[in-house]
Amino acid sequence: MSEIEKGKMWDVIVVGGGAAGFTAALYASRRALATLVIAKDVGGQALLTQHIENYPGFIETISGSDLLAKFWRQAEKHGATTEIDEVIRIEKSSDEFIVRTKQGREHQAKSVILAFGMTPKDMGVPGEEKFSGKGVHYCATCDAPLYKGKTVAVVGGTNGAMDAALFLAKICPKVYLVHNRAKLVGDTNLVAQIAASSVIQFLPEHTVKEVKGEKFVTTLVLTGSPSTTATAGQASSGNTIFGDEELSVDGVFVEMGHVIKTECVKGLVELDATNAVVVNARMATSCAGVFAAGDLTDADYKQVVISAGQGAIAGLEVYKYLQRKAGKKAFITNDWTT
Amino acid sequence: MSEIEKGKMWDVIVVGGGAAGFTAALYASRRALATLVIAKDVGGQALLTQHIENYPGFIETISGSDLLAKFWRQAEKHGATTEIDEVIRIEKSSDEFIVRTKQGREHQAKSVILAFGMTPKDMGVPGEEKFSGKGVHYCATCDAPLYKGKTVAVVGGTNGAMDAALFLAKICPKVYLVHNRAKLVGDTNLVAQIAASSVIQFLPEHTVKEVKGEKFVTTLVLTGSPSTTATAGQASSGNTIFGDEELSVDGVFVEMGHVIKTECVKGLVELDATNAVVVNARMATSCAGVFAAGDLTDADYKQVVISAGQGAIAGLEVYKYLQRKAGKKAFITNDWTT
Numbered sequence: 002m003s004e005i006e007k008g009k010m011w012d013v014i015v016v017g018g019g020a021a022g023f024t025a026a027l028y029a030s031r032r033a034l035a036t037l038v039i040a041k042d043v044g045g046q047a048l049l050t051q052h053i054e055n056y057p058g059f060i061e062t063i064s065g066s067d068l069l070a071k072f073w074r075q076a077e078k079h080g081a082t083t084e085i086d087e088v089i090r091i092e093k094s095s096d097e098f099i100v101r102t103k104q105g106r107e108h109q110a111k112s113v114i115l116a117f118g119m120t121p122k123d124m125g126v127p128g129e130e131k132f133s134g135k136g137v138h139y140c141a142t143c144d145a146p147l148y149k150g151k152t153v154a155v156v157g158g159t160n161g162a163m164d165a166a167l168f169l170a171k172i173c174p175k176v177y178l179v180h181n182r183a184k185l186v187g188d189t190n191l192v193a194q195i196a197a198s199s200v201i202q203f204l205p206e207h208t209v210k211e212v213k214g215e216k217f218v219t220t221l222v223l224t225g226s227p228s229t230t231a232t233a234g235q236a237s238s239g240n241t242i243f244g245d246e247e248l249s250v251d252g253v254f255v256e257m258g259h260v261i262k263t264e265c266v267k268g269l270v271e272l273d274a275t276n277a278v279v280v281n282a283r284m285a286t287s288c289a290g291v292f293a294a295g296d297l298t299d300a301d302y303k304q305v306v307i308s309a310g311q312g313a314i315a316g317l318e319v320y321k322y323l324q325r326k327a328g329k330k331a332f333i334t335n336d337w338t339t
Numbered sequence: 340m341s342e343i344e345k346g347k348m349w350d351v352i353v354v355g356g357g358a359a360g361f362t363a364a365l366y367a368s369r370r371a372l373a374t375l376v377i378a379k380d381v382g383g384q385a386l387l388t389q390h391i392e393n394y395p396g397f398i399e400t401i402s403g404s405d406l407l408a409k410f411w412r413q414a415e416k417h418g419a420t421t422e423i424d425e426v427i428r429i430e431k432s433s434d435e436f437i438v439r440t441k442q443g444r445e446h447q448a449k450s451v452i453l454a455f456g457m458t459p460k461d462m463g464v465p466g467e468e469k470f471s472g473k474g475v476h477y478c479a480t481c482d483a484p485l486y487k488g489k490t491v492a493v494v495g496g497t498n499g500a501m502d503a504a505l506f507l508a509k510i511c512p513k514v515y516l517v518h519n520r521a522k523l524v525g526d527t528n529l530v531a532q533i534a535a536s537s538v539i540q541f542l543p544e545h546t547v548k549e550v551k552g553e554k555f556v557t558t559l560v561l562t563g564s565p566s567t568t569a570t571a572g573q574a575s576s577g578n579t580i581f582g583d584e585e586l587s588v589d590g591v592f593v594e595m596g597h598v599i600k601t602e603c604v605k606g607l608v609e610l611d612a613t614n615a616v617v618v619n620a621r622m623a624t625s626c627a628g629v630f631a632a633g634d635l636t637d638a639d640y641k642q643v644v645i646s647a648g649q650g651a652i653a654g655l656e657v658y659k660y661l662q663r664k665a666g667k668k669a670f671i672t673n674d675w676t677t
């Protein structure tokens with residue numbers, strides 16, 4: 002990360018630091034475009050996996066964080082600049098774009114590539130935001146190691162939540178699995194492992210009401226559903242607790258899935274019913290000068306190599322867009338002949 | 340390469356051994372599909388480059404052949420089988436596909452992924468096919484080292500041909516550059532280097548009439564255009580030769596660009612005016628069960644990571660296609676939750 006020159010006009014700002022974002026930045030910077038990447042973190046969705054076996058070129062398994070660190074270093078090697086910050090609003094101002102961040106910065110660019118992927122769904126309860134990173138986490142693969150020997154809760158009831166609970170059960174003496182429905186939904190294999198675990202206590206039909214603590218999380222306040230008694234199968238397991246209840250925990254892993262959060266570009270580009278950014282085959286959005294790639298687009302594949310391919314297209318298309326705007330020829334020759 | 344079981348019904352046959360083909364095979368075999376790759380060679384278009392700097396994950400430069408060897412080994416590690424052969428015809432037979440090869444084999448599959456990329460344009464003159472691989476070559480990056488200290492000719496007049504001539508000039512005492520037009524077309528920088536070379540002799544407005552030899556190429560027969568004298572700038576360089584002329588050469592590098600050769604699927608899938616295979620965003624062709632990825636599609640990006648991304652989509656879509664055909668659920672969960 003480098004000190005950003007105030008008032009600088011970037012050729013392109015890439016929003017997001019995952020596979021799509023860094024590949025877009027790599028391609029844009031190799032075309033000599035002044036390229037700024039603004040990312041909340043380095044890695045994106047790939048951080049969620051420890052073992053990537055299907056990114057071509059890496060025959061042995063590689064972790065998402067190791068692979069994406071390479072993407073990052075490669076983009077910077079070719080000239081891209083990275084800023085760790087969160088984009089809260091992107092506006093069009095005459096022919097340029099203003100990108101506003103959570104840290105109160107305002108960046109200007111001639112074009113934008115949206116590549117900030119998906120965001121973990123939050124619980125939306127008091128204390129959640131306050132303790133985010135201080136006991137409340139959204140990525141067990143990333144942060145579980147901090148809770149070795151501690152008591153934790155996982156919130157959610159699908160494959161991701163079960164996977165997180167089983168992973169945490171290897172290093173924690175007690176893992177609560179809090180789910181607002183009666184049954185877990187997902188791979189039979191995972192459900193069976195959860196049932197067989199002596200470490201994991203499944204709490205069906207319970208919702209989190211509040212996260213409490215001092216400096217760090219100490220307590221999770223739960224509300225049990227009155228209908229719990231109706232699900233005999235679960236109730237008979239002896240795991241159910243009723244009414245408001247406080248659980249003493251050191252950490253809470255929210256594993257409720259992911260959503261596309263595109264509020265920062267609402268009104269700027271066309272979104273579909275799921276808030277995904279609508280793109281064409283050239284990764285162009287409905288707004289000239291704004292391109293998108295990866296998990297936030299309406300192309301529904303969540304794979305590193307597919308996001309990277311889309312990022313490369315977006316990077317090349319930004320170059321062509323800027324060339325055309327400058328009245329220049331936008332022909333892109335193949336890499337092996339130039 | 341393994342011995343292929345006769346009469347075996349493959350789930351999918353991938354035609355082509357480049358970035359798109361091996362990534363498609365990787366994804367298909369990871370979905371436990373019986374996957375056969377039929378390829379003329381391992382590497383595809385990526386073989387044409389010695390230094391790939393823009394494939395994300397490889398910060399230091401890697402050669403196309405090294406990178407694609409990794410793609411190949413990874414696909415085989417996950418279960419794909421590779422056969423070195425050339426597909427000459429693909430036919431639909433009731434609900435399946437028959438894939439016929441140059442070596443006279445006949446393979447059967449439930450689905451096909453077309454990923455055989457582009458083919459170097461040939462000269463179409465007598466002796467060319469006979470001496471192919473015996474003095475006639477289509478990839479200077481691949482085969483130039485065989486001609487160290489020898490006399491060679493490069494046929495063509497754009498960036499690819501200039502690049503090949505300059506590369507050969509480093510290891511050969513004499514390099515002819517044969518071009519059917521008066522001027523070279525491409526990067527000014529390359530044109531200047533050609534002009535400055537004492538090794539390269541530029542022969543404008545000459546076409547190759549025949550390739551002659553015994554076991555290997557010995558002679559290139561050229562026809563000069565009568566209009567050559569009109570281009571004073573070139574003629575004054577003293578490089579021009581007139582009428583039919585024989586050049587003594589040890590090797591000929593045909594660098595006339597690449598074309599999409601899709602004769603083997605004519606009538607099976609929709610092609611555009613350039614013979615490219617028309618695909619939708621899911622890499623499906625006009626024929627159910629046939630998908631396509633990479634340089635032979637009408638998506639006009641010739642980049643390893645983009646072809647790989649398309650290959651991944653094709654592999655996943657084949658899986659969904661076969662699941663649906665079998666009346667099963669075709670939902671693909673993310674890699675990090677399964």
